[in-house]
Amino acid sequence: MPDTGGGGGCCMCCCRFIFTLGLTSLFMWLSLRTSSPDCLLSKFYIPLNQTFNSPNLTTTLEFELRLKNTNKDKGVYYDPINVTFFDSSNRSHFIGNFTVPKFYQGHKKKARKNFTIPNINREVVIQAIPVNGSPAFFRVDLATSVRYKILMFKTKRDKIKVGANIEVNGTVIKVSRKDVKLKSNAKKSRSYYGQMGVFLVEFLVSGLLSFW
16 A cells, blocks of 8 residues: 555654643743842941940941842742851951841742841941041851742752942941842852753753754
8 A cells, every 4th residue: 555644644743742842841941940039238337326435345236138039920938047247358357147037028029127236346346447437348148048939839948148248438337328239159050940941951852853
C-alpha cells in the first residue's frame, strides 16, 4: 500500500508536544522566578542634646526601615530581621543592634518600620564625628531570611545580607533626604525554583534541537 503520510503526522504531533512543553516550562520559570525585597534606610538619628559636655553617658538611636516587595504575584515571609549599626564604614566600633520581629508582606506591598535602640554609648558616637564639622560615615548592616509565597506554596529560605554607609552631619542626622538603599556585595544567585524552571527550558530546547 502507498505511504499515507502517517510519519509526517507523527512528526507534527511530536513538534506540537515539545512546543507546548516548552511554553509550559517558560511559564513555570516566569511564575517561579523571585526578586529579593528592596531594603532601605529612611531615618537615622542619634540625639546628642546639642552639647558634647552633657553628663549623660548614653543616648538613643532612632531609625526607620522601608521594605518593599517588588514581586507582582508573590508574598514574602520575613524571618526576624537583624539590624546592626557601627561608628564607621569599616565597622571600627559596634554601636547597637535591633531585631525586627518576623512578618508577612503581600505582593507589591511596602512596609515602614520605626524603632529606637536605647543605651547607645554616647562617647563612641562623639569620637566618630570629625572636630572640624565635616560629615562622618556610619554603617548599617541587615541580615534576614525570606520565603516566598507562590499560590498556596512556600519556597525554601533565601538568605539576605545587605548594608550601606550612612553619611551624617555634626548632629548625627542622616544627610541625604533620599532613602539609603542597602545593597549586597555578594553575587546574586538564582532561587531554587528559578533554576528548576531554567533547567526545564534548556532540557526541552536541547531535546527539540536533537530531534531535528
